[in-house]
Structures are given as structure tokens and as C-alpha cells.
Amino acid sequence: MAITPQTKTKAHCSRAQISLLTGINVDQNDAVPLYRRIYNELKRLIFEGKLSPGVMLSSPRVLANQLECSRHTVATAYDYLVYEGVLRSEHGVGTFVAESAAEVAALSLPDPARETATFSMPPLSRFGQRLNEENSQDETDPLKIFGASDSTLFPFELWSRIHSRVWGRGRRRPDTSLLIQGHPDLRHAICRLVHRTRGIQASPEQVLITCGTTQSLDLLLRVLLDPGDKLMVENPGRPKAARLARAQGIQLIPVDVDAAGLNVANGIEIASDARAVLVTASHHYPTGATLSLERRLELLSWASRTGGWIFEDDYDGELIAAARPILPLFSLSENNRIVYMGTFSKSVGSHLRVAYIIAHPKVISALGSARYYIDYFPALLPQPVLAAFIEEGHLEAHIQRMRKIYSERQDLARKEITRQAHDAFELSLGAPSLFLPAWLSATEPLNDKDVARFARSADIPAFDISSMYLTPRPRQGIVLGTGRMSSAAIPQRIGRFVGILNSSRAVHQEI
Incomplete structure (x- = not known):
């Protein structure tokens, strides 16, 4: 019998309905909080008709004992559902499934059919369209x-x-x-x-x-x-x-x-x-x-x-x-x-x-x-x-210390590249800083996108300069992020990079 606010007869959860609730996953390692799992499970049971309108739920204390969790956890789940209109609470009587609970629960339950349907994006503003188009490109910020x-x-x-x-x-x-x-x-x-x-x-x-x-x-x-x-x-x-x-x-x-x-x-x-x-x-x-x-x-x-x-x-x-x-x-x-x-x-x-x-x-x-x-x-x-x-x-004081470290790292990278790959790059002579520009020599057969990719495969932060141009026929070169490499790692990483570069050149020449 459905219970209305005027009805004094209580329709309690049946044993079968109680067993549905006690089957809620209470694994403490679950990433979803327990109160949220109780909340979701109650919504699902109501939506599927397994908990009918007017049914009085077990008290938070009783359900908490059955689930072996705290009363506060169950009460929190109940409170959220009462606030949303899925449950209704009568002071001194108990908590009931609301008359329109199934309709309310359906609004927030995932609908597989709706999720798989094609979403029709409403028109964006001109600014939104331009920003969306720009973001569809490579979003990497080299600096x-x-x-x-x-x-x-x-x-x-x-x-x-x-x-x-x-x-x-x-x-x-x-x-x-x-x-x-x-x-x-x-x-x-x-x-x-x-x-x-x-x-x-x-x-x-x-x-x-x-x-x-x-x-x-x-x-x-x-x-x-x-x-x-x-x-x-x-x-x-x-x-x-x-x-x-x-x-x-x-x-x-x-x-x-x-x-x-x-x-x-x-x-x-x-x-x-x-x-x-x-x-x-x-x-x-x-x-x-x-x-x-x-x-x-x-x-x-x-x-x-x-x-x-x-x-x-x-x-x-x-x-x-x-x-x-x-x-x-x-x-x-x-x-x-x-x-x-x-x-x-x-x-x-x-x-x-x-x-x-x-x-x-x-x-x-x-x-x-x-x-x-x-x-x-x-x-x-x-x-x-x-x-x-x-x-x-x-x-x-920190800046003074960093200047010395970054200068040493860039200087070491410059020396190693000159020693191991002097024929591949022309190094800029700018002030020591966090990065080192390295221009590809005129005789280099590979493009800078590939060269930057080879450097990254050797754990060297690198980016191709050609992608930073806004005009066609850009100059080829790469930027090496020397500031983020320790001095101890630089010689070994540049050695690996040069090895990959030489192997790729050999393959390119064979083709």
C-alpha cells in the first residue's frame, strides 16, 4: 500500500528490499565515498521500481549496523536524497520513498542511450569559435x-x-x-x-x-x-x-x-x-x-x-x-x-x-x-x-645562485654539442639562460621537428623553432631546455641524442 503524508500505516522495507541495500559495496579502498555509493544505490533501486513510493526505509542506525558503517554515513546519503525530493522525512516517524521519487531519480541517473547519442553543440560566440580553433592546434607552450x-x-x-x-x-x-x-x-x-x-x-x-x-x-x-x-x-x-x-x-x-x-x-x-x-x-x-x-x-x-x-x-x-x-x-x-x-x-x-x-x-x-x-x-x-x-x-640570493647553475649547465651543453655534433648545429652566442638555441646547419638533411623529437627521446627538453614562425619557409633549428637538466646528466644525454641523430641520418641517406 502506498503511503501518503496523511496515511498512518507504514509500509516497511521487505526482507528482499533490505537485502538489496545490504549488498552495497562497502570496500574502504573504493575511491567513491561510501555515503555516495549508498546514495547512488538507493536512487537506482527507486528508479527500477524495487523500492516503491511510500515505502519506509530502515532507520540510518539500523542500515548502518547492517552495512557495518557509521550512522552518520547513512544519514548523509538520506539527507541528500531528501533535499532532492527522492525521499521525504516525517519527524518522529521515519524516512519514506517520495511519491514522485522515480521521476526525480531518473533525472540524474546516467542514460546509456542518451550518452551514446550525438551531442549537438550549440553555436559558440565568435571569440569562443576562434579560441576553440586555436586550441585545436598543438597546445604546447615551448617557453x-x-x-x-x-x-x-x-x-x-x-x-x-x-x-x-x-x-x-x-x-x-x-x-x-x-x-x-x-x-x-x-x-x-x-x-x-x-x-x-x-x-x-x-x-x-x-x-x-x-x-x-x-x-x-x-x-x-x-x-x-x-x-x-x-x-x-x-x-x-x-x-x-x-x-x-x-x-x-x-x-x-x-x-x-x-x-x-x-x-x-x-x-x-x-x-x-x-x-x-x-x-x-x-x-x-x-x-x-x-x-x-x-x-x-x-x-x-x-x-x-x-x-x-x-x-x-x-x-x-x-x-x-x-x-x-x-x-x-x-x-x-x-x-x-x-x-x-x-x-x-x-x-x-x-x-x-x-x-x-x-x-x-x-x-x-x-x-x-x-x-x-x-x-x-x-x-x-x-x-x-x-x-x-x-x-x-x-x-x-636565490637568483644569484640560479644564474651560476644555469650558466654552467648551458655552457656544458654548448661544449658537448660542439664536441660531439659540431657539423650539425650553429649555436647562438646569446646570454646564458634557461635555454640554448641550436640552428641546423645548411647541410643537415633532417628537419628540425625530427631533430627535436630525437632530442626528447634522449630525455633532453627540446622544441623545433620552425613551428614558432608565422610565415612560410622558416629557419630550421631547435631549442634545448638546458635549465632543467643537471650538469651530471648533460654529457650522457647529448651523447645519446647525437647517436640517434647519426643513425637517422644514415637511414635518410640510404633512402
Whole structure:
């Protein structure tokens, strides 16, 4: 007999129905929590009609004893089902299967027929379509993977002690309105850091904390450019940056890079009406070139004359182990059209997810307004810890140590390649850093995609440079991620790589 709220007669679970419930898997090693398994099983039994509407279930205590689990576990499953309308609870009486339980349960039970049917994707926005098309390509970000720092060298124990000290003294969270640009302590620390290390004069009002260089660039493209605007980009350059700009409808203008960096005159000639330029002036990726002083002045003159924006990506400026510090464009001019992007992904590690933008306060205010609607403000916990890490001198001490290690690793890789494969590569002479560009010699019969694949098979982080070009007939070469290889492993890995390379050449010549 079905039970309604007005009915006083109770239809209890039969022995057969109880046996169905006691057959629930209670294996403690199962990845699915037990309360969820009870919840799912009750739904299935109700949907299949094995527990009829109006039936009163065993009390949580009774079923828990039968399943040899805690009463709280069963009660939690019951509570979820009551909330969803599959069960109903009468105070002082018991828990019953609701009248419409089967229909409600069916809504959330998997339907094999429905799952196998072809899903008709609704139309995306133009931006969504472009972004989806860009992501359908190779999503590898060479700079993130092969230009990455060695996180095993970071002093995590020291960081942990600072974190405990900073947050263990009852620190109060600043006013929320102050957090949109980032924690005040960190913005002050960054201003002092870039003044010491990069020659940049800036106030905290000129700093916006972001969750990485990609978010920094995304904000700049959204706020300062419109779809259809022209953006000069380095060729070759980072594929991810180009894809992000294309997805937002920005027209990319590839500008060649040579030993003196971005060919500014060529860029102005082919796109005099460009709205902005994205440049890695201090250390171009992937060639390692530094923008010459003549071209820097030429670029600054273009920005002053046309009102164009300069987006300067200084992704590893503090790590470049050059004999003379290479100052960024931002430090050479008071032009308010320069936007500087810095990051801690190379000096601390990409796991931190902290970067920053330095620009005119009005530009920062506009960017802050945009980020308010994207993620409000960046993660709060690591910011004052990083500020203390900087202010107490730990970051610069760590950077000094890393410079020495990365320089030794790159120098060793350069020597081993020269010794073992001098006829295959032309090595760039840029500043020691996290990566080593190696151009294929004119006589090399293999293409750089295959050569990079051979290097990876020898456990050497490597990527082909040709895929970073936006124009046809690219120059062939590979980037070796020397920063992530220990000095002890480099000779052996390069030896294996050269062996694979020579074997492949022999096969190629036979064909």
C-alpha cells in the first residue's frame, strides 16, 4: 500500500528490499565515498521500481549496523536524497520513498542511450569559435616547458618558514578594494625589486599583480586593443601569445628577428598603422637575441610619434647572466605608452602563478577594472609571503645562485654539442639562460621537428623553432631546455641524442 503524508500505516522495507541495500559495496579502498555509493544505490533501486513510493526505509542506525558503517554515513546519503525530493522525512516517524521519487531519480541517473547519442553543440560566440580553433592546434607552450626553471633548486623549507611566520601572527586581510591590484606589501616589494635589478622607477599604484604572463597579455589585449587592430609580433615567437591574440580578433603582423632583435624598421614599413607591438627586448625567445640600442630608440620614437603601445615581456630579465645588465625599454623612457610585464615563473617557479604589470596608474586602473570581472583579485595567501621573501633578500640570493647553475649547465651543453655534433648545429652566442638555441646547419638533411623529437627521446627538453614562425619557409633549428637538466646528466644525454641523430641520418641517406 502506498503511503501518503496523511496515511498512518507504514509500509516497511521487505526482507528482499533490505537485502538489496545490504549488498552495497562497502570496500574502504573504493575511491567513491561510501555515503555516495549508498546514495547512488538507493536512487537506482527507486528508479527500477524495487523500492516503491511510500515505502519506509530502515532507520540510518539500523542500515548502518547492517552495512557495518557509521550512522552518520547513512544519514548523509538520506539527507541528500531528501533535499532532492527522492525521499521525504516525517519527524518522529521515519524516512519514506517520495511519491514522485522515480521521476526525480531518473533525472540524474546516467542514460546509456542518451550518452551514446550525438551531442549537438550549440553555436559558440565568435571569440569562443576562434579560441576553440586555436586550441585545436598543438597546445604546447615551448617557453613554459623548455624554457622552464628547475623547481627542485627552490628553497621550499625557507619559504615554508616565512609562510608560517607571516600568516601565524594574526595578519589581517587588507581592505578588499586594495586587493584588486594585488596585495600592497607585494606591490611595494616589486617596486623596490625592479628598481634594484631592472632600473625601473615605479610606484605601487603602477603595479597590477596577475596570475601569470598569459593573463597579463590577455588583459592588455582586451583593454587596450580592439578586434581588427594590428599587433606587431616577433617572428619567430611564442605560439601561445600569437594564438591568444588571434582568438581575440587581433590582426598579427609578423616582424622578423635577427641578431639585433626585432627588425623595427621593417615592422614600421609593413604596418605603419599598427596599434601595438609585443616584444621581448632583453632576451628574445627562442633566438636569445637582445634588441639593440638603435632599434630600442627607433621603437620608442615610433610609440611617441604614433601613440602605439609597446607591450614589453621581460620574462627572464632577472635571470640573464650577462656581464652587463640589460635594462628593459621601460627604464629608458617616460613614455606612458610602454607596458612592462614581469613574472616570477622563472626566478621562483611556475607553480607560484604570480606575475605583474607595470604601467601608468590610469592604465593600471583600467586593467584592474577589467580583472575585477574576471577573477576579482589574485590568490591572497602567497602574496605577503613573496613580499617578505623579496624584502629579506632571499629572492635575489636565490637568483644569484640560479644564474651560476644555469650558466654552467648551458655552457656544458654548448661544449658537448660542439664536441660531439659540431657539423650539425650553429649555436647562438646569446646570454646564458634557461635555454640554448641550436640552428641546423645548411647541410643537415633532417628537419628540425625530427631533430627535436630525437632530442626528447634522449630525455633532453627540446622544441623545433620552425613551428614558432608565422610565415612560410622558416629557419630550421631547435631549442634545448638546458635549465632543467643537471650538469651530471648533460654529457650522457647529448651523447645519446647525437647517436640517434647519426643513425637517422644514415637511414635518410640510404633512402
